[in-house]
Amino acid sequence: MLILTPENYYSQEADLDYFSASQIKSFKRCEDATMAKLTGAYTMPMNTALTVGQYVDEALTGDLEAWLPKHPEILKRDGTLKADYEGARLMVERAMRDELFMDYMTGDHQAILTANVFGVPFKCKYDVLAPGRIVDLKTVKDLKGQYIPGQGRVDFATAWDWPLQLAIYQEIYRLNYGKTLPCYLAVITKETPADIHVIQVEQERMDAEMAWLEQMLPRFEAIKSGAIEPERCEQCAWCRESRILTEPEMLGDFDENGGIEA
Numbered sequence: 164m165l166i167l168t169p170e171n172y173y174s175q176e177a178d179l180d181y182f183s184a185s186q187i188k189s190f191k192r193c194e195d196a197t198m199a200k201l202t203g204a205y206t207m208p209m210n211t212a213l214t215v216g217q218y219v220d221e222a223l224t225g226d227l228e229a230w231l232p233k234h235p236e237i238l239k240r241d242g243t244l245k246a247d248y249e250g251a252r253l254m255v256e257r258a259m260r261d262e263l264f265m266d267y268m269t270g271d272h273q274a275i276l277t278a279n280v281f282g283v284p285f286k287c288k289y290d291v292l293a294p295g296r297i298v299d300l301k302t303v304k305d306l307k308g309q310y311i312p313g314q315g316r317v318d319f320a321t322a323w324d325w326p327l328q329l330a331i332y333q334e335i336y337r338l339n340y341g342k343t344l345p346c347y348l349a350v351i352t353k354e355t356p357a358d359i360h361v362i363q364v365e366q367e368r369m370d371a372e373m374a375w376l377e378q379m380l381p382r383f384e385a386i387k388s389g390a391i392e393p394e395r396c397e398q399c400a401w402c403r404e405s406r407i408l409t410e411p412e413m414l415g416d417f418d419e420n421g422g423i424e425a
């Protein structure tokens with residue numbers, strides 16, 4: 164089992180040795196795409212939205228000065244930030260003007276912990292780990308709900324499976340220290356001007372997420388080990404890229420959101 168460090172935490176070896184909240188969320192969205200990423204067959208391309216999120220994370224919970232030289236693509240020729248990243252800078256400034264928000268940014272940043280969750284090795288890296296709480300910093304387009312196939316319209320946090328992510332973080336901390344800490348989302352929107360919120364996720368919700376994980380984890384573990392074949396979502400970038408046509412389809416099989424009804 165790989166001993167985790169900040170340098171190897173996101174490596175393929177670490178992802179093969181350990182599950183993580185991000186990996187579970189990925190399995191939930193598309194099992195086949197997750198396995199393609201784990202085996203190196205597919206690499207998710209970086210995009211502006213992800214890089215903006217990284218900028219905000221580094222500014223508030225990381226080391227922005229060390230991160231910036233590694234991302235020259237965010238700068239114009241004159242050395243100033245491109246428009247999207249100027250927006251990210253304004254998001255950070257908005258957060259830093261708020262006393263409560265910045266209080267929730269206080270603690271141990273980017274701490275790594277591992278634990279066996281339901282007997283399976285997990286890793287996690289906390290944005291902010293304070294003595295009495297766990298805080299995850301999030302950037303999002305806005306706070307509007309989203310339509311999720313099979314679930315209908317859900318709130319913005321559910322759309323990104325953030326309660327599930329925090330539930331896993333909470334359980335890993337409990338397994339290490341014997342304490343159950345309350346969990347919070349520190350959210351900054353990408354609107355102009357940016358909106359900010361500190362949101363506690365109810366314990367009942369996280370307990371429900373852990374019950375779901377306990378039920379689904381044996382399947383995900385079997386897929387990861389190669390014991391069973393992963394299912395395809397037929398909606399994600401990987402499924403579009405790797406789709407092989409075998410016969411014509413019927414128009415009536417498609418729903419109004421572009422999905423293929425089972």
